[in-house]
Amino acid sequence: MIDQATIDRIMDAAQIVDVVSEFVTLRKRGVNYVGLCPFHSEKTPSFSVSPSKGVCKCFSCGKGGNVVHFIMEHEQLSYYEALKWLAHKYNIEVKERELTDEEKHAQSIRESMFVVNEYARDYFQNILRSHVEGQTVGMTYFRQRGFRDDIITKFQLGYCLKGYRPEYLVKTGLCYARDDGSLRDRFWGRVIFPVHTLSGKVVAFGGRVLKTDAKTAKYVNSPESEIYHKSNELYGIYFAKQSIVKQDRCFLVEGYTDVISMHQSGIENVVASSGTSLTPGQIRLIHRFTNNITVLYDGDMAGIKASLRGIDMLLEEGMNIKVVLLPDGDDPDSFARKHNATDYQAYINAHEVDFIRFKTNLLLDDAGNDPIKRAGLITDIVRSISVIPDAIVRSVYIKECSQLLQVEEKLLIAEVGKLKEVQLEKEYKAQRNAQIQAQRAAGE
Numbered sequence: 001m002i003d004q005a006t007i008d009r010i011m012d013a014a015q016i017v018d019v020v021s022e023f024v025t026l027r028k029r030g031v032n033y034v035g036l037c038p039f040h041s042e043k044t045p046s047f048s049v050s051p052s053k054g055v056c057k058c059f060s061c062g063k064g065g066n067v068v069h070f071i072m073e074h075e076q077l078s079y080y081e082a083l084k085w086l087a088h089k090y091n092i093e094v095k096e097r098e099l100t101d102e103e104k105h106a107q108s109i110r111e112s113m114f115v116v117n118e119y120a121r122d123y124f125q126n127i128l129r130s131h132v133e134g135q136t137v138g139m140t141y142f143r144q145r146g147f148r149d150d151i152i153t154k155f156q157l158g159y160c161l162k163g164y165r166p167e168y169l170v171k172t173g174l175c176y177a178r179d180d181g182s183l184r185d186r187f188w189g190r191v192i193f194p195v196h197t198l199s200g201k202v203v204a205f206g207g208r209v210l211k212t213d214a215k216t217a218k219y220v221n222s223p224e225s226e227i228y229h230k231s232n233e234l235y236g237i238y239f240a241k242q243s244i245v246k247q248d249r250c251f252l253v254e255g256y257t258d259v260i261s262m263h264q265s266g267i268e269n270v271v272a273s274s275g276t277s278l279t280p281g282q283i284r285l286i287h288r289f290t291n292n293i294t295v296l297y298d299g300d301m302a303g304i305k306a307s308l309r310g311i312d313m314l315l316e317e318g319m320n321i322k323v324v325l326l327p328d329g330d331d332p333d334s335f336a337r338k339h340n341a342t343d344y345q346a347y348i349n350a351h352e353v354d355f356i357r358f359k360t361n362l363l364l365d366d367a368g369n370d371p372i373k374r375a376g377l378i379t380d381i382v383r384s385i386s387v388i389p390d391a392i393v394r395s396v397y398i399k400e401c402s403q404l405l406q407v408e409e410k411l412l413i414a415e416v417g418k419l420k421e422v423q424l425e426k427e428y429k430a431q432r433n434a435q436i437q438a439q440r441a442a443g444e
């Protein structure tokens with residue numbers, strides 16, 4: 001919490017032209033300033049800043065507001081974080097509310113863990129660059145992958161040697177205890193990919209093994225901890241958020257190297273679910289920045305089918321989902337190494353397919369003329385359509401799928417209606433239960 005007096009001081013000190021200029025090149029026009037809007041792509045400036053009123057506004061996309069709103073939007077921060085950002089810029093000391101002992105304790109554990117992770121990140125980076133093994137094993141691997149120096153630095157990649165043991169290592173998962181009580185390095189002999197939160201803090205690491213004969217898992221990741229909840233993090237979101245807002249689209253891929261290679265080729269609005277299927281927390285994280293997701297697939301049909309259910313959750317959130325199938329033998333990583341951003345984008349534009357259409361065609365191919373399989377497929381597609389919140393979008397899909405599946409529209413409408421009813425019933429029951437519990441709690 002920041003007290004009102006401090007907020008007033010921050011607002012007095014912060015000059016809108018000064019703050020916006022950190023991110024946008026402004027030109028004076030009359031009493032105002034104009035520049036290219038940082039929130040959407042444009043060629044002629046429609047972003048206007050009024051120093052007298054202390055506000056900015058884009059006349060094309062409508063985004064803007066006072067200094068705090070601008071920082072919140074541009075840096076994707078909360079109101080409180082934006083105030084702290086401004087306080088830092090203007091050297092204003094922020095006095096925060098006293099924490100309770102319990103809060104202090106929790107905070108000090110979390111802070112220590114972040115400190116350990118940051119220390120470890122710097123250490124891994126340093127080993128990669130200055131230790132013989134880091135150079136010959138780790139750096140050689142990254143070079144083979146074609147990663148440029150600036151990209152290795154940007155993503156804070158590193159290498160882990162054996163023998164590293166300060167405190168908190170077990171808690172953060174950098175080490176684990178064996179049955180006899182001795183500690184083992186989790187990431188020994190692996191190249192290191194730090195996992196960043198939305199605000200750029202290191203919460204976890206992914207380590208990739210380099211020995212080809214190794215009998216261990218190809219990737220190991222930090223376990224869950226006080227600061228790392230896997231289901232709430234997306235790899236690359238810290239580096240992608242601004243570009244996602246600007247492009248109003250997020251590319252979804254599977255692995256660390258997919259994200260990094262796409263960045264290197266110039267496509268920055270990309271995040272990875274890190275091999276697991278999407279969780280509601282991850283979906284909300286993307287939804288904060290855009291409504292539009294494009295999932296990039298390699299040709300692995302088993303993998304695609306396994307991911308279909310996760311995508312239904314995106315539909316449920318009311319997001320627009322497209323799918324791109326990469327050419328046979330390519331994944332997002334290898335394709336990025338062969339193509340620059342313009343060509344990559346051109347391929348995506350030419351091959352982007354709506355998700356429901358993609359899923360319908362995929363399952364149709366599978367079912368062939370088998371009537372039982374076809375019936376199952378219709379049920380499956382109907383389920384996907386029924387979770388879409390918008391009734392108009394649902395009816396558009398019903399129309400299209402009736403043609404693709406050669407099933408009467410009326411029948412699909414009836415089936416979607418049935419499922420919708422079941423869903424509403426469930427929601428109604430959940431609400432009733434919540435009410436009853438609230439009443440009970442109030443009565444006690």
Ligand code: ZN
Nearest residue numbers: 037040058061
């Ligand atoms: Zn704009």
